Amino acid sequence: MLHRMTLRVLPRLTLAATEESVRKRKRLVMLVPGLIAFGIYRTIKHLVPLSEPVILLALSGLISAATAAWAYQIGRNADWATIWRQDGSRTVGWLVGWIGFAYGFQLSLMVLALLKILVNYDFFLHPEGPAMMAIIIACTSVARDAFEIGHIQRLKQQGSQLVTFPDGAALRALFKEQPGRLAQLGIPASLACAALSLGLANLGEAGRAELAQLVAVSLFAGTVAVWAYLTAAQRIQPPDDLLNMHEGSNGYPEPGLVHSHVGGWRAILGTVGWSDLFRFWWWPGLAFSVTYYLTLAGAATFLFRLDVRSGVVQSVIAGAVAGVMALYCYYLGYRRNLENQILQTVPPSLLRCPFVLGILSKPKVIQSEASISPGGMALRETGRRG
Numbered sequence: 001m002l003h004r005m006t007l008r009v010l011p012r013l014t015l016a017a018t019e020e021s022v023r024k025r026k027r028l029v030m031l032v033p034g035l036i037a038f039g040i041y042r043t044i045k046h047l048v049p050l051s052e053p054v055i056l057l058a059l060s061g062l063i064s065a066a067t068a069a070w071a072y073q074i075g076r077n078a079d080w081a082t083i084w085r086q087d088g089s090r091t092v093g094w095l096v097g098w099i100g101f102a103y104g105f106q107l108s109l110m111v112l113a114l115l116k117i118l119v120n121y122d123f124f125l126h127p128e129g130p131a132m133m134a135i136i137i138a139c140t141s142v143a144r145d146a147f148e149i150g151h152i153q154r155l156k157q158q159g160s161q162l163v164t165f166p167d168g169a170a171l172r173a174l175f176k177e178q179p180g181r182l183a184q185l186g187i188p189a190s191l192a193c194a195a196l197s198l199g200l201a202n203l204g205e206a207g208r209a210e211l212a213q214l215v216a217v218s219l220f221a222g223t224v225a226v227w228a229y230l231t232a233a234q235r236i237q238p239p240d241d242l243l244n245m246h247e248g249s250n251g252y253p254e255p256g257l258v259h260s261h262v263g264g265w266r267a268i269l270g271t272v273g274w275s276d277l278f279r280f281w282w283w284p285g286l287a288f289s290v291t292y293y294l295t296l297a298g299a300a301t302f303l304f305r306l307d308v309r310s311g312v313v314q315s316v317i318a319g320a321v322a323g324v325m326a327l328y329c330y331y332l333g334y335r336r337n338l339e340n341q342i343l344q345t346v347p348p349s350l351l352r353c354p355f356v357l358g359i360l361s362k363p364k365v366i367q368s369e370a371s372i373s374p375g376g377m378a379l380r381e382t383g384r385r386g
Contacts, residue, residue, distance in 0.1 A: 001103070001106065001288065001291060001292070002166070002168060002171065002328055002331075003099065003145060003149065003166035003167070003168070004145060005284045005288060005328060005329075005332060006164060006166040006332065006335075007145070007148055007149075007152075007166055008284065009284060009332045009336065010163075010164055010332070010335060010336055010339055011336075011339070012162060012163065012164075012339055013152060013162070013164070013166065016151065016152055016155055016160070016162075017148040017151060017152060022148075022151055025074070025147070026144060026147050026148065029071050029074055029075075029143050029144070029147045030140045030143050030144050030147075031140075032143075033067045033070070033071070033139045033140060033142075033143040034136050034139055034140040034143075036139075037063055037067075037135050037136050037139040037140075038132070038136055040063060040135075041131070041132050041135050041136070044059065045128070045131070050127060050128075050131045051127040051131075053112070053123065053302040053303065054303070056108065056127075056131050056134065056135075057105050057108050057109065057134075057302075057303075058105075059135065060104050060105060060107075060108040060134055060135045060138050060139070061100070061101040061102070061104045061105040061108075062101065063104065063135060063138075063139055064100050064101060064103065064104020064105075064107075064138050064139055064142040065096050065097070065100030065101040065104065066100070067100065067104075067139050067142050067143050067146070068095055068096055068099050068100030068101075068103075068104075068142050068143075068146040069095070069096050069100065069146075070143075070146075071142070071143040071144075071146035071147040071150065072095050072099075072146040072147065072149060072150040072153075073150065074147055074150065075146065075147040075148060075149065075150025075151040075152075075153075075154065076150035076151070076153055076154050077150075077154055078154070086157055087153060087157075091153070091167065094167055095146060095149065099142065099145060099146050099149065100142060100146070103138075103141075103142055103145070104138040104139065104141075104142050105138075106295050107134075107137060107138035107141055107142070107295075108134035108135065108137075108138045108298075109294075109295050109298030109299055109302065109303070110291060110294045110295045110298055111130065111133055111134040111137050111138070111298075112130050112134055112298050112301075112302055113294040113295070113297045113298030113301060113302075114294050115129075115130050115133070116130075116210075116301065117210045117211055117214060117294070117297065118211070123302065149166060152165065152166070153165075163335065163338055163339040163342050164335045164338075164339065170331070170335060171328075171331050174331055174334065181330075182327055182330065185228055185231065185326045185327065185330050186323040186326045186327050187323070189221075189224045189228070189322040189323055189325070189326040190319035190320070190322050190323035190326075191319065192220075192322065193217060193220050193221060193224070193318045193319055193321065193322030193323075194315040194316070194318050194319035194322075195315075196216060196217070196220055196318065197213060197216065197217055197311075197314045197315045197317070197318035197319075198311050198312075198314070198315040200212065200213065200216055201213070201311035201314055201315070202311065208309045208311065208314070209309075210297065210308060210309065213293075213314050213317075213318070214290065214293055214294070214297075217289070217293055217317070217318040217321055217322070218286055218289040218290045218293055218321075219286070219289075220289075220318075220322060221285070221289035221292075221293075221318075221321045221322045221325045222281050222282075222285035222286035222289045222325070223281065223285070224285075224322050224325050224326050224329075225280075225281070225284065225285035225286075225288070225289065225325045225326070225328075225329040226277055226280055226281045226285055226329070227326075228325070228326045228327070228328075228329040228330040228333065229280065229329040229330065229332060229333035230272075230333065231330055231333070232329075232330050232331075232332075232333025232334040232336075232337060233333060233337060284329075285325070285329070288325065288328075289321055289322075289325055292320075292321045292324055292325070293317060293318075293321050296317045296320055296321065297317060300313055300317065
C-alpha cells in the first residue's frame with residue numbers, strides 16, 4: 001500500500017491526481033467496476049465455494065487485476081499497444097500483479113478483519129456479507145489507484161517533471177543507499193512495538209482482545225510514522241549536489257551524498273506546528289497503521305488459521321506494523337525533501353489560499369516546472385483529496 005501513501009504525501013503527485021477534472025472521471029471509473037464486481041459475485045457464488053477464504057481472496061485478486069488493467073488504460077488515455085511500447089512490460093506487470101492482484105488480495109483481508117474485529121461480523125460464521133464487501137471494496141479501491149497511476153504515467157510521458165513514481169523503485173534504491181540508517185529506524189521501532197503488544201497481552205483477557213491490540217499498536221505505530229518522517233528531514237541533499245543530479249538506471253534522479261540538517265531536531269520542530277504534526281499522525285500515520293494491522297491480522301486469521309489472541313502472534317503483527325511504518329514514512333520524508341529541493345517551490349503561506357491552490361491544480365500548471373511543495377517539511381500540505 002506504499003503507492004497510496006506516495007500518491008497523497010508527495011505534493012507533486014497529489015495535485016496531479018486530484019485535479020478537478022481527474023476527480024470527476026475517477027468517480028465514474030470507481031463506480032463501474034464496483035457494479036460489475038457485484039454482478040460477478042452474485043453469479044459466481046452459486047458456482048464456487050466462496051466460504052473458503054483462499055478461494056474468495058484469489059477471486060478478489062483476479063477481479064482486481066482485471067480492474068487495474070482497465071482503469072490504468074483509462075487514466076493513461078492510450079491503447080494497449082502504445083502502453084506496452086512506451087511503459088514497458090515491467091511497469092505493466094507491476095500494475096497488474098501488484099496494484100491489481102496483490103493489492104486487491106490485501107484489501108480483501110483487511111475488510112474481513114475489520115468486520116470481525118470492529119463489528120463482530122465473522123466471515124467464518126456468516127460468509128456471504130463479508131465476501132461481497134471484500135470483493136467490491138477491493139475492486140473499487142484498485143480502480144481508483146490504478147486510474148491515478150495511469151494519469152501520472154501519462155503526465156510523465158508528456159514531459160512533466162516527476163521526482164518519484166509510485167512503483168517502489170525509489171524505495172529499493174534507498175535500501176541500497178542507506179541500509180544502516182533504515183535498520184536503525186526499523187529494528188528499534190519493531191522491537192518496541194512488539195514489547196508493547198506482549199506487555200499488553202500479559203495484562204489479561206482485556207489486553208489480549210483484538211480491539212485493544214489494534215488501538216494500542218496503531219497509536220504507537222502512528223507516532224513512529226511521524227518520528228520517521230521528521231527524521232528524514234535531517235538528511236537533506238546539499239544544493240551543490242542537487243545541481244549535478246543525473247538520471248539513474250531506474251529512470252529517476254539520483255542524489256549524491258546526503259548530509260545532516262544543520263539545525264537538527266530543534267530547527268525542524270521549530271518550523272512545524274503541533275496541528276501539522278497531528279494531521280500527519282492522523283493520516284497517513286494512524287490510518288495506515290490501522291490498515292496494516294488489519295491486513296496482517298486478517299492474514300493470520302483467514303489464511304494461516306492462527307490464534308490472533310496469542311501473545312506471540314500479536315507481538316509479531318505489532319512489530320511488523322511499526323517496522324513497516326517506520327521504513328515507509330522515512331522514505332516518504334526523504335523523497336519529499338528531495339522533491340522540495342529539485343523543483344522550484346511555492347511558499348506555504350500561498351498554498352493555504354484556496355484560490356492559489358486552485359490555479360496550481362490546473363493541468364497546465366501541473367505540467368510546468370513549478371512545484372507546489374514548500375521547502376522544508378511542510379506537513380500541513382500532506383493531503384487526502386480525492
